[in-house]
Amino acid sequence: MADSDTASAASLDALRTRWSDALRAARGTGAEGPDPVPYADHLLKRWAEPQRRYHTLAHLTAVLDHVDTLAGHADEPHLVRLAAWFHDAVYLPERSENEERSARLAERALAEAGLAPADVAEVARLVRLTVTHAPGPEDRNGQVLCDADLAVLASAPEAYAAYTRAVREEYAFVPEDAFRTGRAQILAQLLALPRLFHTPQGADEWEPRARANLRKELAELGAAPA
Incomplete structure (x- = not known):
C-alpha cells in the first residue's frame, strides 16, 4: 500500500493532537x-516501522476514526482511544506475543504519563482483548475497540483487496502455500464466530458486508466458504 507507511507533516501533527487530547481527557481536568x-x-515512530505494511499509521488513523464514530457506545471513550494507540504499538509479524508486549508498553508509558492506576489497567486490558476480539456483553469499552479494529473487514471491495495485499506483504517471509493455509484458517475462525461486531452500529452496518468479504476471500484461497 503506497500510502500506508508514510504520512505528511500535517497528518502527523493531527495525530499528535489526537493523542494529546485523549491523554489529557484521561488524566482529568x-x-x-x-x-x-x-x-x-515515540508511538508514531513505532507505527512507522519498516516491517509494517498493514499495521501502519494508516491503520492507526482508521481505528481512531472508527472509535470516534462509535464513541457514544463506550463508557470511557478517552481510554478506548489510548488503547487504540497502543493496540499494535509493538508489532513484529513473525512473533505471537505482540499484543502482550503492547499492553506492557502501555502500562509503563501511561503510568509515567500521569494516568491513574485503574485507568492504566483498563487500557492494558483493552489492548490484550485484541488477541481474541471477544468482549463480554457488558464490556462497552471493549466492544468499541474491537469493532473499530475489525471494521476493515467491512471495507468496500477495492479497500478490502488492498488490505489483503498489505497483510500478505507483512508475511512475505511465509511461503505461499503455508500462508494460504494459515489465512484460510483465520478466515474460517472469524466466520465461525456468532458475531464479528458487538456495537449496534457495527452489527447493523458492518456485519453483513464483512462476512461477504470473508467468504469471498476464503473462496479465492481455494477453501470452502463457511
Missing part, C-alpha cells in the same frame, strides 16, 4: 503530567 508530545512521537 486540572491534572498535572508530563508533556504528551514526546509520548506521541
Whole structure:
C-alpha cells in the first residue's frame, strides 16, 4: 500500500493532537503530567516501522476514526482511544506475543504519563482483548475497540483487496502455500464466530458486508466458504 507507511507533516501533527487530547481527557481536568508530545512521537515512530505494511499509521488513523464514530457506545471513550494507540504499538509479524508486549508498553508509558492506576489497567486490558476480539456483553469499552479494529473487514471491495495485499506483504517471509493455509484458517475462525461486531452500529452496518468479504476471500484461497 503506497500510502500506508508514510504520512505528511500535517497528518502527523493531527495525530499528535489526537493523542494529546485523549491523554489529557484521561488524566482529568486540572491534572498535572508530563508533556504528551514526546509520548506521541515515540508511538508514531513505532507505527512507522519498516516491517509494517498493514499495521501502519494508516491503520492507526482508521481505528481512531472508527472509535470516534462509535464513541457514544463506550463508557470511557478517552481510554478506548489510548488503547487504540497502543493496540499494535509493538508489532513484529513473525512473533505471537505482540499484543502482550503492547499492553506492557502501555502500562509503563501511561503510568509515567500521569494516568491513574485503574485507568492504566483498563487500557492494558483493552489492548490484550485484541488477541481474541471477544468482549463480554457488558464490556462497552471493549466492544468499541474491537469493532473499530475489525471494521476493515467491512471495507468496500477495492479497500478490502488492498488490505489483503498489505497483510500478505507483512508475511512475505511465509511461503505461499503455508500462508494460504494459515489465512484460510483465520478466515474460517472469524466466520465461525456468532458475531464479528458487538456495537449496534457495527452489527447493523458492518456485519453483513464483512462476512461477504470473508467468504469471498476464503473462496479465492481455494477453501470452502463457511
